[in-house]
Amino acid sequence: MNHISRVLAAIDFSKPARSAFDYALALSQRHRAELVVVQAVPPDQPFGWHARDRRALTAKLRRRAEASNVEFTDRVQTGDPAEIILLHARSLRPDVIVLGTHQRRGIDRLRLGSISERVVAKATVPVLLVPPGRQRDTIRPFSHVAVAVDFGAGTHGAVEHALAMATKAADQITLLHVVAPSSSAVPAHLIGYGIAASQAPAVRDAERRLDELAVRVKRQTSAAIHTRVLIGNTTTEVSRAVDSIAANLLVVGVPKRNVVSRALFGTTAARVLRVIRVPMLAVPAVISAGAHQAHSSSLQHAA
Numbered sequence: 001m002n003h004i005s006r007v008l009a010a011i012d013f014s015k016p017a018r019s020a021f022d023y024a025l026a027l028s029q030r031h032r033a034e035l036v037v038v039q040a041v042p043p044d045q046p047f048g049w050h051a052r053d054r055r056a057l058t059a060k061l062r063r064r065a066e067a068s069n070v071e072f073t074d075r076v077q078t079g080d081p082a083e084i085i086l087l088h089a090r091s092l093r094p095d096v097i098v099l100g101t102h103q104r105r106g107i108d109r110l111r112l113g114s115i116s117e118r119v120v121a122k123a124t125v126p127v128l129l130v131p132p133g134r135q136r137d138t139i140r141p142f143s144h145v146a147v148a149v150d151f152g153a154g155t156h157g158a159v160e161h162a163l164a165m166a167t168k169a170a171d172q173i174t175l176l177h178v179v180a181p182s183s184s185a186v187p188a189h190l191i192g193y194g195i196a197a198s199q200a201p202a203v204r205d206a207e208r209r210l211d212e213l214a215v216r217v218k219r220q221t222s223a224a225i226h227t228r229v230l231i232g233n234t235t236t237e238v239s240r241a242v243d244s245i246a247a248n249l250l251v252v253g254v255p256k257r258n259v260v261s262r263a264l265f266g267t268t269a270a271r272v273l274r275v276i277r278v279p280m281l282a283v284p285a286v287i288s289a290g291a292h293q294a295h296s297s298s299l300q301h302a303a
Contacts (some may be wrong), residue, residue, distance in 0.1 A: 001175060002029040003031065003095075003097060003192050004027065004028075004032070004033045004036065004095045004164060005033050005162070005259040006033055006034045006035075006036065006092065006093070006094040006095055007024050007027055007028045007031075007033050007034070007035050007094060007095065007098060007100040007272065008036050008037075008038060008088060008089055008092060008096070008097045008098065008100070009024035009035065009037045009038070009097075009099075010035070010037075010038050010081065010085045010093035010099050010100075010115075010119075011037045011038065011039050011057070011061065012039060012040070012081075012150070012208070013053065014100060014102075015048075015100075015103055016100025016102055016130065016131075016132045017100040017102070017131060018145070019100050019130045019131075019132065020099055020100035020128075020130045021037065021061060022097050023098055023128065024037075024128075024268070025064060025068055025129050025258050027096070027098070027128070027242045028068075028070045028071075029069070029070050030147070030167075031066045033070075033095070034070075034071040034072075034073065035065055035070050035071065035072050035073070035074045036074070036075065036086060036092060036094065037061060037072070037073070037074045037075070037077075038071075038074075038075050038077070038084060038086070038088050039054060039057075039074070039075070039076045039077075040076075040077060040078070040079055040080070040084040041076065041077070041079075042078075042081075043078055043079055043099065045073045045078075047078055054076065058074050060159070061074070061269070062074070064135055068299050074231060075088060081115050082115045082118040082122075083233070084121050085097065085115070085119050086119060086123065086238065087120055088143075089123060089124075089125060090124075090174075091163055093125075094125060094160060095125065095126075096125060096126045096128055096281070097119065097123060097125060097126070097127045097133045098113065098126070098127075098128045098130065099119060099126065099127060100116075100129075100130050100132070100150075101114070101116040101129050101130065101131055101132070101181060101273060102114075103131060106107065106184060112209040113281060114297060116273065117270050117273070119286075120166045120254055120269065120270070120273075120282045121254075122228055123214055123282075123284055124184060124284055125284070126161050126239060126281050126283045126284070127281070127282045127286070128279055128280070128281050128282075129273055129279060129280045129281075130279045131273075131276060131277060131278070131279070132278075136283040142165045142166060142171075142248055142249040142279075143166070143168070143224050143248060144166075144170065144171070144172045144173075144174070144190060144245065144246060144247045145165050145166045145168065145171070145172070145174070145246055145247060145248075145249045145250075145251060146174045146176055146238075146241065146242050146245065146247035146249070146250045146251070147159055147162045147173060147174070147175050147176065147185075147250075147252075148176050148188050148234075148238050148251070148252045148253070148268070148272070149175050149176060149177045149210065149289075150177070150179075150196075150248070150268075151177070151209060152255065152286045153253070153255065154252075154254060154255055154284075154285035155213075155252020157177075157251040157253055157284070157285060158166040158251045158252060158282045158283045159213070160249075161251055161277065161281060161283050162251045162281075163217070163220055163223075165249060165251070165281070166221065166223040167223075167292070168223070168224065169222040170220075170223075171223040171224070172223055172224045172225075172226065173217065173221070173223050173224070173225050173243055174225075174226040174227070174228060174241075174247060175210055175213060175214055175217070175225070175227045175228070176227075176228050176230060176235060176237075176238055176241050176288070177209075177210050177225070177227075177228075177229050177230070177284075178199070178230045178231070178233075178234040178237045178238060179202045179203050179206050179230075179231065180228060180229050180231075180233075180234075181231055183230060194245075194274075196197065198233075202241075203229055203231065206229045207227070207229050211227060211231060213227075214226075214227050217254050226245075228241060228245075229269070234268055234272075235271040235275060236275075237276050238250070238272055238276075239272060239276055242276065242277075242278060243277065245296070248278050248279070249278055249279055249280070249281060250272070250278060250279070250280045251280075251281045251283060252268065252269040252272060252280060252282055252283065253269075253283050253284075253285055254282045254283060254284050256284050269282045272294070
């Protein structure tokens with residue numbers, strides 16, 4: 001995603017959806033992209049359900065888009081929200097989908113389901129997930145982007161999309177990698193002090209690989225590139241690191257797993273989503289082998 005030309009935002013009457021629209025509008029304005037908003041009418045309700053309120057909301061959003069010189073389109077359809085979002089994503093081919101999330105956990109999440117997690121699991125384009133509690137006056141361009149790097153199939157896609165988000169010379173990109181603690185790497189009683197981190201083989205290897213990736217990435221951007229190797233639980237350490245470096249966006253690759261494994265274990269992206277306090281861009285690992293190799297080559301040889 002070298003350029004963002006179309007943003008698809010899912011809208012309803014909730015606070016998370018309003019925050020999602022704020023980010024979708026800011027993203028569209030920064031990249032001069034078309035903004036398409038989609039509203040789903042619940043399948044158990046007539047199409048006229050809250051029609052007057054829906055039209056009033058759409059008119060308000062349109063006025064805000066026009067004031068920001070952003071091309072605006074709206075669509076309304078009856079059906080399951082997650083399926084409606086995915087349907088329009090397949091039809092419109094946006095560069096990014098923007099959703100608000102309630103960050104439900106435990107019984108609530110199992111009982112009500114998570115629209116955002118269902119969309120991320122099936123989407124073939126990146127999904128920007130906006131947590132609750134974001135205030136309009138705190139929304140800024142993504143000037144410090146953190147990327148969770150696992151050196152797997154999703155790494156290159158995640159880095160590529162981070163580059164698309166951090167486009168200014170003053171922007172920063174921090175590459176994060178988490179090493180799981182083990183007796184052969186870092187003694188448990190030393191983890192908190194970081195005494196053994198620089199001597200641990202796993203940590204040294206991660207530092208080397210992350211530094212090599214940073215050199216390749218730097219060739220493609222004017223943004224400052226930083227690296228950080230963490231030790232511990234991936235979800236906890238990534239969330240802490242994002243807070244400590246004051247990043248305002250986290251980019252995470254999403255591997256495509258089968259339904260059974262996803263139900264049993266979830267994904268790192270899904271676990272981080274439930275605790276992260278800044279927007280998260282979930283990038284699906286759907287790049288073909290040829291495209292993956294081409295992108296790897298471009299990272300290695302770009303001047």
